[in-house]
Amino acid sequence: NAGVTQTPKFQVLKTGQSMTLQCAQDMNHNSMYWYRQDPGMGLRLIYYSASEGTTDKGEVPNGYNVSRLNKREFSLRLESAAPSQTSVYFCASSDSRELFFGEGSRLTVL
């Protein structure tokens, strides 16, 4: 089992460029999440999807959009990247009790 797979693992963008982080899980979980991690801030929720077809904002949604493409996939899009979005991004899925995390995607915006 692959669990939760995120791509890409590393990305460098210029300010104003767009990109999409992809996330897929093979555990048949209903809920999926996107967090960002910044030094001294812990993990903060960007968006989540409780089930296929639904998405909800988290603590820090500004500058991001998400798509729950199907039950397996939950993508995060930066339409116009800003240096403040330099971070490590984690995707996770849940079996209603605990989260299962991907390995993270390190994004740098210059």
Add this chain to the structure above:
Amino acid sequence: AQSVTQPDIHITVSEGASLELRCNYSYGATPYLFWYVQSPGQGLQLLLKYFSGDTLVQGIKGFEAEFKRSQSSFNLRKPSVHWSDAAEYFCAVGAWGNTPLVFGKGTRLSVIA
């Protein structure tokens, strides 16, 4: 609002010494509680979790945590720290269902010889 407080930003302990990392939470429902560890440049590894039952839970790598409802705490302990335990530790709180986990800001552990 749900919140998790890890009062210690950085702790330094000597190898072989005991360790306690503090975690306090504020959560309206019956909480599920978690501790994660993250080594530099790595992802998150689940150390242990509490859902219900025995309030003292055992985890991997010799860690344990105790849920104290009256104190809204879930402190992480280890009797004897190894140099390889140097990492950042995150406490998180959640509940059954699709409610997202709320994380503390983390405690960085340094281990000295």
